[in-house]
Amino acid sequence: MDYNVLMEKAIEASKNSYSPYSKFPVGACVLTTNDKIYTGCNFENSSFGLTICAERNAIGSAIADGERKIKAIAIYSPNTDNCYPCGACRQVLYEFKSENGIDIILKQGDGLTYYKIDELLPGGFDL
DSSP states (O other): OOHHHHHHHHHHHHTTOBOTTTOOOOEEEEEETTOOEEEEEOBOOSSGGGOBOHHHHHHHHHHHTTOOOEEEEEEEBTTBSSOOOOHHHHHHHHHTBBTTBOEEEEEETTEEEEEEHHHHSTTOOOO
16 A cells, blocks of 8 residues: 555545644544555544544544554644654554554655654553
8 A cells, every 4th residue: 555645545634623722633544454444533622631633533433344453544734744643542553553563654744754653652551
């Protein structure tokens, strides 16, 4: 799978963000080990603890469709280069990583940067 395609889908998803409080829209696109693609965007709530990140939104869609292993995720915000996942999202990504981990794809200027989940969450909690 061309990771540029995943990033384009993450960019499109970010346009659906509901972020009136932070003004920080984020989109994500997940690729499962079954080569299915799921997108998500962040959506906020005036009770900030109820806010859902784009990454967990996309992963939740995959889980709802019966998927359990993710091999890649593209994350994008028009507000910043390298829109890293938050700590909660890193742990959720760690939980559903494939045997080869997860490639995390971030937008850096006109290009992409890549990380493995183990780089961003060394020693993540696992069963």
